Amino acid sequence: MGGLFTDAAEVRRRLDAVGHLVDDGTATALYLATVLHRPLLIEGEPGVGKTSTAKALAETLGTPLIRLQCYEGLSASEALYEWNYQRQLLAIRLTEARAERLTDADLFTEEFLQDRPLLRAVRYDGPLPPVLLIDEIDRADDEFEALLFEFLGEAAITVPELGTFAAARPPLVILTSNRSRELHDALRRRCLYHWIDFPAPERVVEILRRTVPGAGDPLIASAAEFIGRARRLELDKAPGMAEAIDWLSALSALDVSRLARGDIVRTLSTVAKSADDLVAVTEALDDLGYPKAVAP
Known part of the structure; x- marks a missing residue:
């Protein structure tokens, strides 16, 4: 894997080529992950581009993205592997019809093994390693993390009935x-x-210009400034880049060329994600530089 990129600067250039802008720190972290053969844990507020970074890396390398979306109650059978019980039952019935007998060893073979995201990533045999995205690991239960230790440390998964599968790459x-x-x-x-x-x-500004090319520079600049100021308010969920992109896309779709208070009010649902935040941002519009028009 060390040959995937020559240095962090190449990581940044190649991600840029697929429309994903990263800073030097993120490019360096990705480069080191490939050189040191280590998983990379990326943390940050929602909407800052953690998931899109993994997607862009897979696109850059031309390799599959295998995604495991975490949630409360996620089980080993959904993440690692499970047995195809329907095929096992069918095999038992066919064997009985032939007056033969199956043993456990006959039923628990690779023929009946179903790969889930982690085992699929381990057993992938393409020319380049896949990108495995374990998304929002903090949403899974504490106990689920323990299931990952062997995989994260050794790029391997043990199936008790078959042994240990280790990734070639x-x-x-x-x-x-x-x-x-x-x-x-x-x-x-x-x-x-x-x-x-x-x-x-x-x-x-540069990210918005890339992702919403139909928007003009004055609108992009004012939208970026507004989002930055809104993030300093005491909100339940501060708007991230995802919200900024959605908002600018909505403004552009409405043919807004220069930001005004009315445009903000009618599109605010793309920025604020709770009733309390809608009220907070609306009440702060004067301080954010968009006061109500004064009647003549």
Whole structure:
């Protein structure tokens, strides 16, 4: 895997070529993950581009993206592997019809094994390793993390009935977390770590220009400035880049060329994601530089 990129600058250039802008820190973290053959844990506020970074990496390399979306109650059978019980039952019935007998060893073979995302990533045999995205690991239960230790540390998964499957080419593993809960130290020790912050104002403008090409520069600049100011309010969910892109797309679709208070009010649902935040942003419009028009 060390030959995927020559340096962090190449990572940045190639991601840029597929429309994904990253800073030097993120490019370096991705480069080190490929060189050191280590999973990369990316944390940051929702909407700053953690998931899209993994998607862009897969697109850049021309390799599959295998995604495991985490949630409360996620089980080993959904993440690692499970047995195809219907095929096993069919095999038993066919054998009985022939007056033969199956043993457990006959039923628990690779023929009946169903790969789930982690085992699929381990057994992938393409020319380049796949990108495995373990998305929002903080949403899974604490106990689920323990299931990942062997995989994260050794790029291997043990199936008790068959033995251990080890990756010929360790997958590029990216875990994301919104920090809704603390992750175990044992998981963190197995990963490199990177924090993605909300981009600097000039990078926000560049990202918006790339993702919403139909918007004019005056609208992009004012939208970026507004989002930056709104993030300083005491909101339940501060708007991230995802909200900024959605908002600018909505304004562009409405043929807005220069931002005005009325445009903000009618599109605010793309920025604020709760009733309280809608009220908070609306009440702050005067302070944000968009006061009500004064009647003559």
